[in-house]
Amino acid sequence: MSKEEYKWRVIYTKARQEKKVAACLTEKGITNYLPTIKTLKQWSDRKKMVEEVLFKSYVFVNLSEREYYDALTPPGAVKYVTIEGKAAIVPDRQMDIIIKTIEKNLEFDISCEYLTKGKIINIKSGPLKGATGEVISWSGKKKLLIRINEIGYSLVVHLSPADLITP
Numbered sequence: 715m716s717k718e719e720y721k722w723r724v725i726y727t728k729a730r731q732e733k734k735v736a737a738c739l740t741e742k743g744i745t746n747y748l749p750t751i752k753t754l755k756q757w758s759d760r761k762k763m764v765e766e767v768l769f770k771s772y773v774f775v776n777l778s779e780r781e782y783y784d785a786l787t788p789p790g791a792v793k794y795v796t797i798e799g800k801a802a803i804v805p806d807r808q809m810d811i812i813i814k815t816i817e818k819n820l821e822f823d824i825s826c827e828y829l830t831k832g833k834i835i836n837i838k839s840g841p842l843k844g845a846t847g848e849v850i851s852w853s854g855k856k857k858l859l860i861r862i863n864e865i866g867y868s869l870v871v872h873l874s875p876a877d878l879i880t881p
Contacts, residue, residue: 724795727771749816751766768816
């Protein structure tokens, strides 16, 4: 008898259905992870701490091949995120980083922007607002080495991906 192998995969959900899908998966006994963060929201009459989903429309599931189709049955679950037609597998080490970052309340920024060397970007906020630069390299800890065309120098700038606009 062989031991079942569990792998992390990602389920794509309908908009704003992540929490419901995660709750249904938990009821079915399927291990899942829905990264959330607490943010302060302000309305016209009040402020309130709200728990928001970090990756919109995604729920991470750790399951075996036997549970593969069961995980798609909750209302709101649409399909697996795929690569070349197969459900993408998220390596355990990457899931550990996501989980530890959230659980330990580490400072981070989320960006779906893939900053590639040579890409031209515009800075949309902060002291360099309006400057245009070329991505020379991008490293963790929000350090971006860009060539600022307007002044002819390259700088290591501490920026959030949210401060950038890619034309």
